[in-house]
Amino acid sequence: MTSHLEQKNQHHSRTTMDAERPLRVLIIYYSRTGTTKKLAKVLAEMLNADLAEIRCDRYRPGIFRYLRAGYDSVRIKLPPIRFPPMAPHDYDLVLIGGPVWTSYPALPLRSFLAHPPGLPPRIGLFLTYGGHSDPVVAFEAMAASLSQPVAERLAVKAQHVADGSYVTAARAFAEVLSKVYRDGFKV
Numbered sequence: 001m002t003s004h005l006e007q008k009n010q011h012h013s014r015t016t017m018d019a020e021r022p023l024r025v026l027i028i029y030y031s032r033t034g035t036t037k038k039l040a041k042v043l044a045e046m047l048n049a050d051l052a053e054i055r056c057d058r059y060r061p062g063i064f065r066y067l068r069a070g071y072d073s074v075r076i077k078l079p080p081i082r083f084p085p086m087a088p089h090d091y092d093l094v095l096i097g098g099p100v101w102t103s104y105p106a107l108p109l110r111s112f113l114a115h116p117p118g119l120p121p122r123i124g125l126f127l128t129y130g131g132h133s134d135p136v137v138a139f140e141a142m143a144a145s146l147s148q149p150v151a152e153r154l155a156v157k158a159q160h161v162a163d164g165s166y167v168t169a170a171r172a173f174a175e176v177l178s179k180v181y182r183d184g185f186k187v
């Protein structure tokens, strides 16, 4: 069944360049404990996007690995990651997201951004965070790793993912991206 939002997005997914083709969106994310994954999934539903998960065994859940994540993060020790065999460059828009660790993007995300595959000219960013640091620092670190300008960004507190209120913020973000696409990207 097509949801109201999907119908709306199909309508919004028109571009001045090609009025018939829907916006092709890829969402690339890392999530250690599932919070960012929940946000990525709801965004994928709203934008009719494909999902690509960055995986990293080094920080799989558990208290020891939590401590390891913090320890490595402070030392900027970039871990090996796995990324599905996808071609992000083939999409109109790529969203990249993950959690904040020690004020910066989580290390697996930093590993990805250190050697990204080809990316399209339009990028959006999203982060989840506990709330004890300002996500602006992490957004700026992500943007500094990219050669493309960032179209839009969204930060959601883990608590708001847990209580469900993140859906409103996710919808506003998805609608801005769809509208920007319909009206023509400025970046």
Ligand SMILES: Cc1cc2nc3c(=O)[nH]c(=O)nc-3n(C[C@H](O)[C@H](O)[C@H](O)COP(=O)(O)O)c2cc1C
Pocket (backbone or CB within 6 Å): 030, 031, 032, 033, 034, 035, 036, 037, 066, 069, 070, 071, 073, 098, 099, 100, 101, 102, 103, 104, 128, 129, 130, 131, 132, 133, 134, 157, 158
């Ligand atoms: C090692 C580590 C460091 C963290 N550092 C911060 C931080 O500096 N600021 C903050 O607001 N949240 C911090 N957090 C909380 C996470 O950003 C937050 O719980 C996030 O939503 C987890 O996402 P995930 O479930 O997708 O892994 C940290 C979490 C971990 C595991």
